Amino acid sequence: MFHWYGLIIGIAVVVWWNIAEYLEPRLKRIIPITLLLSLVGARTYHVFEYFNHYQANIFGMLAVWNGGLSIWGALLLGGGYVWFYGRNLIWAVVTPLPLAQAIGRVANGVNGEFTNLVMGIPWWGMEAILDLILFGVIWRIKKEWRVVTYLVGYGLIRLALSPYR
Template identity: 35%
Template sequence: MLPMSIPSPSQGVWHLGAFPLRAYAFAILAGIVLAAWVATKRFTKRTAGGTFDDVLEITFWAVPFGIIGGRIYHVITTPEPYFGVGGDPIRALYIWEGGLGIWGAVALGGLGAWIGCRRQNIRLPVFADALAPGLLVAQAVGRLGNWFNQELYGAPTTLPWGLQIDPAHLVIDPATGARFAEGTLFHPTFLYELLWNLVMAAVLVWLDRRFRLGHGRVFWAYVVLYTLGRGWIEALRIDTAEHLHLFGVEVRLNVITSLVMFIGGVVAFVVVGRLHPGREEDARRVVPVVAAEAGGNDPVTAEAGEGDGDVSGTERVTDTKHS
């Protein structure tokens, strides 16, 4: 039987002496580790040329870029706690309090991944396809941090899985302008997104195996599936956020963002599929081969073209013996 409500954790911070241990930080770190593990498993199996060291180096660049980008996006889309009336700008630096916007994390994290891929001689779309299910797993685990922080919950509900919120974490009722009454239950949007992301991660893996997606199509499928769920989950939330007025209706900015990203993901998935059907055979941008010449095995490098990564369709071949 379902419980009559879901309790919130009694605390989200523990102290080891003067050092605080925050559940939110552990959730984010656990998500990063799981995403890297999923990416490693998939990256080394889906195509030739990928190694654990490649994933480690690319992750080293992508993670800090992603955290910075996620925080910047959150502050831009939710400026009131920092720059509004009674806000504290310095709190924009307090990442441990929660607040990482996924699209900022993807944008700057993608830049970091691109740098790592260039350094490791890896094609970015291949890595993005390997990582995509892991991103959903990481986002699912990260939502546990919101649960511990008692934040980003949804509107009041009478459903049996309503979420309990401590009085200190109750937000303002948009309808009345007063804080919600103690004992009010809310939609557990952290749980909705956690479950959605895990199911969609499994769907991505199945789609990839069934249709041998490549050239970034798994990543674009991730964008489509994630925003499909994020849109309706975001619409349930009542936390402080930027709103836009469309056709006389006030809509949360993140809902609009999800809609735009959904459409963009669908278009990119279709266009890339038409231009580059199939999957790359090698993860590397420049593929080393062995020259079949008498007198030795001199190394030759071949830059993979826009096809499936087969060196027979290269753009440039350089024989290091005669160059």
């Protein structure tokens, strides 16, 4: 069965990967591992978040095709790896993240998720708009400020929007 969500998330990953590698060609060595660890972190965080559900269905923990990823887990494990392995390269990893996240939120919309309205716009759409604005800001500032700007900016976006989720 074809899943639009998977295709759109795949596009988001390809966009992120290409921009990050364009900004810093040395990332070619660590992006595949970063991506793998991000997926593991995203699923693991989700499983811990909904542990009561998965406790009754241990094999469900592995069933990624049934949904269940968390950006926080991806940032923790994937970002932690980049921070440990190539701290001086993390600015290039972070720069395209808000753009990829905006594309990912479109996947949420196609999937019918997060439809609560924020100022008349579905939650997923509002986050996509704010992620695009954050991407524009990050793209224009010095690379030394990009990581902290992403962390603070995305944190504020989620802090403001999560109650409407």
